[in-house]
Amino acid sequence: xxxxxxxxxxxxxxxxxxxxxxxxxxxxxxxxxxxxxxxxxxxxxxxxxxxxxxxxxxxxxxxxxxxxxxxxxxxxxxxxxxxxxxxxxxxxxxxxxxxxxxxxxxxxxxxxxxxxxxxxxxxxxxxxxxxxxxxxxxxxxxxxxxxxxxxxxxxxxxxxxxxxxxxxxxxxxxxxxxxxxxxxxxxxxxxxxxxxxxxxxxxxxxxxxxxxxxxxxxxxxxxxxxxxxxxxxxxxxxxxxxxxxxxxxxxxxxxxxxxxxxxxxxxxxxxxxxxxxxxxxxxxxxxxxxxxxxxxxxxxxxxxxxxxxxxxxxxxxxxxxxxxxxxxx
Numbered sequence: 144x145x146x147x148x149x150x151x152x153x154x155x156x157x158x159x160x161x162x163x164x165x166x167x168x169x170x171x172x173x174x175x176x177x178x179x180x181x182x183x184x185x186x187x188x189x190x191x192x193x194x195x196x197x198x199x200x201x202x203x204x205x206x207x208x209x210x211x212x213x214x215x216x217x218x219x220x221x222x223x224x225x226x227x228x229x230x231x232x233x234x235x236x237x238x239x240x241x242x243x244x245x246x247x248x249x250x251x252x253x254x255x256x257x258x259x260x261x262x263x264x265x266x267x268x269x270x271x272x273x274x275x276x277x278x279x280x281x282x283x284x285x286x287x288x289x290x291x292x293x294x295x296x297x298x299x300x301x302x303x304x305x306x307x308x309x310x311x312x313x314x315x316x317x318x319x320x321x322x323x324x325x326x327x328x329x330x331x332x333x334x335x336x337x338x339x340x341x342x343x344x345x346x347x348x349x350x351x352x353x354x355x356x357x358x359x360x361x362x363x364x365x366x367x368x369x370x371x372x373x374x375x376x377x378x379x380x381x382x383x384x385x386x387x388x389x390x391x392x393x394x395x396x397x398x399x400x401x402x403x404x405x406x407x408x409x410x411x412x413x414x415x416x417x418x419x420x421x422x423x424x425x426x427x428x429x430x431x432x433x434x435x436x437x438x439x440x441x442x443x444x445x446x447x448x449x450x451x452x453x454x455x456x457x458x459x460x461x462x463x464x465x466x467x468x469x470x471x472x
Contacts, residue, residue, distance in 0.1 A: 146468040150260040151268045153253070153275040154315045155341075159349060162319060163294075166285050169457070169464035173285075176211065176460070183213030185470060188244040193219045193226060194270070195250030200414060200458050201270045201278070205247055208463035217243070227255070236262035245470055248272075266469040268462075276308040279413050280316045281461035286454045287368060290409055295350065298323040299368040300404070302359075302394045303438055304332045304387070309372045309413060311338060314353060318342040321349035327362030328394050330355075359394060359403075366404040370411045371396045371438045388432055396439040401448055410439070410449045418444035 144164045154162060175182055192205050202218065209216045219226075226235045236259045239246050246263055248256045249270030260267040269277055288294055301313050305326040314334055317324035324342075326333055333339070333355045343353045356362040363369060371394075374387040401408060415422070417437040420429045429435055443449065 147471050148266060149469045150263075150266055151277060151465050151469060152256055152260055153269065154277050154280055154312065154319055157319070159319050159321070162281070162284070162316075165281055165461065165464050165468060166288065168468055169281065169285050169461040170289075172211075172463050172467065173457070173460040182211060182463075182467070184472065185244075185467070186213035188213070188470065189215040189217065189242070190245040190247065190466070191217050191219065191239045191243040192247045192270075193224055193249065195221050195224070195226070195248075196271065197221070198249060198270070200455050201249055201462075204278075204458040204462045205270065205466075208459050208466060211463060212467060214244075214466075232258045233262040235259070236267075237264075240264040245466060266466075268465060268469070271308060274308055274311055275315075276312045276413070278458065278462050278465065279309070280312050281465065282454055282457040283313075283370075283411055283413075284316060284320065285457045285461055286411065286450055287409075289453070290450065291367065291407075295321040296323070297367045298325070298365060298405075299370055300325040300327050300363050300366040302327045302363075302369065302371045302396055302400070303374060303391055304328065304372070304376075305334050306332055307376060309370075310334050313370065314338065314342045315345075318345040318351050318353065319349065321346075321351045323352045323354070325354040325356060325362050325366070327356055327359060329357055329390055332390070359400065363400050363403045367408055368411060369396055369400060369404055369408060372413055373415065373417060374438050384428060385432070388428075388434065388437070391438070395437070396443050398440070398442055401443055401446070408448060410443055410446065410451070411454050412439060412444070412451050414451060414455055416444060416451070 190209050206216050240263045245266045247268045247270045253272040253274040256269045314324050346352050374391050417425045418439050418441045420426045
């Protein structure tokens, strides 16, 4: 399969076969790394990493993956790029295309990364936007397949705020891969109707399904995977904390949720997670609202069912696969 020159902006742009190809390639590259087999076939190439939103996992994954492939990286943090400020997105894309073989963007609207891709003459990769997080999906799909040996027919329940990048991306991923997606949350946090309808149409062709429910017992019963994310995303104002904690606390992932899922169910989280008070924000929220855990309890996070750190490692292997598949040699 030839994906050279392709942008990686959202899974909606890719077929099930293309997604499986990227997962297979990631598994192959992961095995080679574990065995110490070099894959540095892109020596002399360089990629630009634009981060309008900071990150631990995404930055490390791209930098280590690029290094393993033999490439250099230039990291542009929120203060280090003029994109959209002193220089238009179109001009930025054309400037960087003359210096780099690929461009990663992590930031705000999906329209920004789409415009970058429109004007760039090299592949553009979405490291996260408000609407989609496709590199996270590949890592999660690889993790699930490693656990269960398949993707087709797997039932995944997403708990919490399903309106933005993670809820959207999981609904798309499940529809594409013939998986069963359930958004388990209060109705105001359901994904947008337009995207939901689009995903249901895709799922009809792949054998998957899309379910939206406010019922925790019904929504988690028989799930193979329980997934959640932070209740307040990067860049949102502090004022929303009280509302989110009130609305989403009934959808916290705890022991009763995991016991209601399948016996072999696993827990996944894209991280960072507020499962204790050992972070600055966690401590502040705990003091304000009198809680010690938010979207997931520490008991579940640290349990044998949790695969969050294997999942985090897989960010690097799947991002490496995306770059290796889309870059011209």
